Amino acid sequence: MLAVGGASYSAQAAAEKVFTAKQGEVLYLTLIAEGNPASVQGRFHNRSIPFFKTGRTDEFGALVGIDMADEPAPVGLKAAITYPDGRQERLYRVVVQAEKFRVQSMTLPKEQVEPDADALKRINREQERVKAVLAGLTPERLWAAGFLVPVEGTVTGAFGSKRILNGQTRNQHSGEDIAAPLGAPVKAANDGIVRLMDDQFFSGISVILDHGLGLFTMYFHLDSATVKEGARVKRGDVIGTVGHSGRATGPHLHWAAWLNGSRVNPFSLAKLAFSSPTTKTEP
Numbered sequence: 430m431l432a433v434g435g436a437s438y439s440a441q442a443a444a445e446k447v448f449t450a451k452q453g454e455v456l457y458l459t460l461i462a463e464g465n466p467a468s469v470q471g472r473f474h475n476r477s478i479p480f481f482k483t484g485r486t487d488e489f490g491a492l493v494g495i496d497m498a499d500e501p502a503p504v505g506l507k508a509a510i511t512y513p514d515g516r517q518e519r520l521y522r523v524v525v526q527a528e529k530f531r532v533q534s535m536t537l538p539k540e541q542v543e544p545d546a547d548a549l550k551r552i553n554r555e556q557e558r559v560k561a562v563l564a565g566l567t568p569e570r571l572w573a574a575g576f577l578v579p580v581e582g583t584v585t586g587a588f589g590s591k592r593i594l595n596g597q598t599r600n601q602h603s604g605e606d607i608a609a610p611l612g613a614p615v616k617a618a619n620d621g622i623v624r625l626m627d628d629q630f631f632s633g634i635s636v637i638l639d640h641g642l643g644l645f646t647m648y649f650h651l652d653s654a655t656v657k658e659g660a661r662v663k664r665g666d667v668i669g670t671v672g673h674s675g676r677a678t679g680p681h682l683h684w685a686a687w688l689n690g691s692r693v694n695p696f697s698l699a700k701l702a703f704s705s706p707t708t709k710t711e712p
């Protein structure tokens with residue numbers, strides 16, 4: 430049995446299910462593995478895809494991230510089901526489709542686009558910290574209900590956009606920007622642990638939440654953060670307020686998600702429906 434949220438799928442040969450997903454999307458896969466396996470572990474590109482027990486009999490689920498820069502092509506996804514006395518494999522195919530990302534030209538103060546040597550040192554240090562946080566793996570799923578959108582506002586559609594800053598081509602924008610009033614409350618998209626609370630050159634006052642099994646959500650350019658590193662948060666808890674700290678042209682929340690090595694659109698996460706019995710219902 431296979432189900433999917435956030436993207437369409439079609440069954441081909443019984444042995445191999447085929448999914449289609451766009452760059453930056455998240456797929457929710459489930460499979461049935463009887464006989465109480467010790468582990469179910471997937472592989473997609475070079476990324477490990479940890480499966481978790483959904484709470485339904487013999488059902489395991491996993492979130493699979495399509496990185497915004499993954500090449501549009503069919504890619505194999507292998508799930509290894511390990512028993513004390515043996516191993517089974519299931520093969521799937523994900524047809525990655527190109528997303529049309531926008532090109533955004535912006536003009537910013539020169540020192541924000543061409544940081545001086547001291548600022549570059551600071552930026553490198555900060556990026557190393559973020560990398561270390563995202564490399565951490567909490568081996569359990571910390572959430573149960575679906576993901577919520579952290580702030581009410583205007584979604585600008587900036588995810589994946591190719592940016593030209595002061596005439597220079599920059600990296601694709603790896604989050605979505607939600608324009609909202611200064612001071613508007615920002616909520617945790619789901620249950621998790623605060624892994625980073627920092628004031629960084631580009632991202633300003635920043636919070637990164639760890640939801641377990643390689644999934645993180647990030648909240649940048651805050652005016653204030655009201656959580657401490659190591660703290661547990663619940664879905665919907667206020668973690669800070671909307672601001673324009675760091676490199677930002679106006680008050681907005683930069684909301685991003687990182688899933689086992691892939692940069693995915695957080696709105697793709699929020700669209701997923703989880704129907705397992707362990708899932709809490711919306712109030």
Ligand SMILES: [Zn+2]
Nearest residue numbers: 604605606683
């Ligand atoms: Zn942004």
